[in-house]
Amino acid sequence: MSENNVQQRSLSEKVFGAEKDSAASLAQGKLSKYNQIAIRMFHTGVLTPKEMAFPAVAEFATRLLSGITYYRTLYFVNVLKIDMVYVTVILTLISIYDILNNPLMGAVYDRTRTRWGKARPYIIFTAIPYFLSTAVLYSGALFLGDKAGNDPKKIIFVFVLLFIQETFSTIYTIPRNNMLTLQTPNPKDRINMGLVNNYIGEMGAQLVYITFLPLLELNNKGYINAPMPVIFALITCGTAMLGCMSNIAMAIGCKERIILQPKPAPIQKSIFYVLKNKYAMRNFLANFSVSWWSSGGYSWDVVTQMEIFGGTFYSFLAYLPYNIFDTLSLAFIPKFQKIFKNNNRKAVIWLRLWDLLCVLGMFALGCPVVDKKWAIIGIYALFYGINGFNNGPSKVFEAELSREINDYTEYMTGERPDGTISILTDLITKVTSPINAWLTIKLFKWSGYDSTIDMLPWSQGSKVIYQKVFFLFNGIQLIPNIIKMIPYIFYDLEGEKRERMYIALNERRALLANEHLTNNAVEEMVQMLENEAAEKA
Secondary structure, eight states: OOHHHHHHHHHHHHHHSOOTTSTTTSOHHHHGGGHHHHHHHHHOOOOOHHHHHHHHHHHHHHHHHHHHHTTHHHIIIIISOOOHHHHHHHHHHHHHHHHHHHHHHHHHHHTOOBTTBSSHHHHHHHHHHHHHHHHHHTTTHHHHOSOOTTOHHHHHHHHHHHHHHHHHHHHHHHHHHHHHHHHOSOHHHHHHHHHHHHHHHHHHHHHHHHHHHHHHHHHHTTSOOOOHHHHHHHHHHHHHHHHHHHHHHHHHHOOOOOOOOSSOOOHHHHTTGGGGOHHHHHHHHHHHHTTTOOOOSSOHHHHIIIIISOSHHHHHHHHHHHHHHHHHGGGGHHHHHHHTTTOHHHHHHHHHHHHHHHHHHHHHHHGGGTTOHHHHHHHHHHHHHHHHTTHHHHHHHHHHHHHHHHHHHHHHHSSOOHHHHHHHHHHHHHHTHHHHHHHHHHHHHHHTOOTTSOOOTTTTOOHHHHHHHHIIIIITTHHHHHHHHGGGGGOOOOHHHHHHHHHHHHHHHHHHHHHOOOOHHHHHHHHHHHHHHHHHO
């Protein structure tokens, strides 16, 4: 082999290979004495009932707020009465600000080492400003009034509050999203906790939907006098109070048990750790390739339910099969785990294909009969109900697959630079945000939808407009979702390879815990597992 080829391979190993002293590269002799404790970490659950309950309540509040934020554009355009062009410009500027904000927070978070943990201090001190700024933002219509769409006061108010909200959202969200991975090294623990979070969180999101839409319809039909500014303000203020209390309780009551590298790598090094994770890199490329995609930036689901289906009652019928099967799908998880033999990759691929076929059938059969109320409701109910049948299993498999990919970074680098790596993944949407904003405006105009008309059944009076609305609601995401699924075809972190990775990870964690006695939660966990092993011996 030529000297040039040797140098090329050396460079390749340096860029893509395991870091020195990572679990993937440490000599087995150094780790072997921790083998039994590592195996027990992998197979023994450590989360207490309290540590399951607190995150679930916090997730409920977070999803409540996400449910409200889902109607953000509708609120800006229909309640605050700001022109769609100004709204798009504001959201684009905030995205550009994120390019500076996210890297800073990601780097600071990854370098945080305190006696209380890595994520918990941020959650304690940023939950209040995050939820409070959101409540003020969605209460603005109470005191700004119903003025012109280009009123400078409204535009400045929205920009400033979004700026504040986005700042604290970044500081809060990165630690919040990584809290579960720091609580336990046991995959079953994480699956159970993730499942509880998903379903309790889904209850929060559904609570917003079942409250918001009926009130909107009753208002538009003149049956009640509950102004939308008041509705938004009441819901967000109540959510903010619950969000602050539940997140602080979670941060105080839950332990971080994953031992971290005492001295993290420099920023300029850790930011490229995504290159050490081929699975994360493939997902990054797939997401980047479709990050410019847009659905028109409006609440097309609300338009569909209020104007095509015909209102709250008919929407209830259209969503009824989904809501039934979504709840029942929890019981199907063991069956699906058996079918796929706990192979997360195969499960995610097949369940995503299942969802794509449901969306394709819904759009292909529904679009031609969009003007026939009972036909479109029946088609939607059928395919969306079939879609909900696999919700529980798909959430379990996808969440754990995502955590496995993040754990692979720690396996290859010895660190958990979750915040720094998220810089690159988050920048996807920021880099392409100008294209996305342009497409949003174009698609909104292409739809022909007039947002100044009250949302009442068939109020636009055009089948073509509602066909476009139905397409923007559920058909436009088909291609991006297919592209995002491609990386999982090449995913091979499964079976013995997956288990060996986790055993090596836990061996190294035990080694670090032994060398750096700074984390009481880790010491307690290791001592508990050692005592259990001694009792069985």
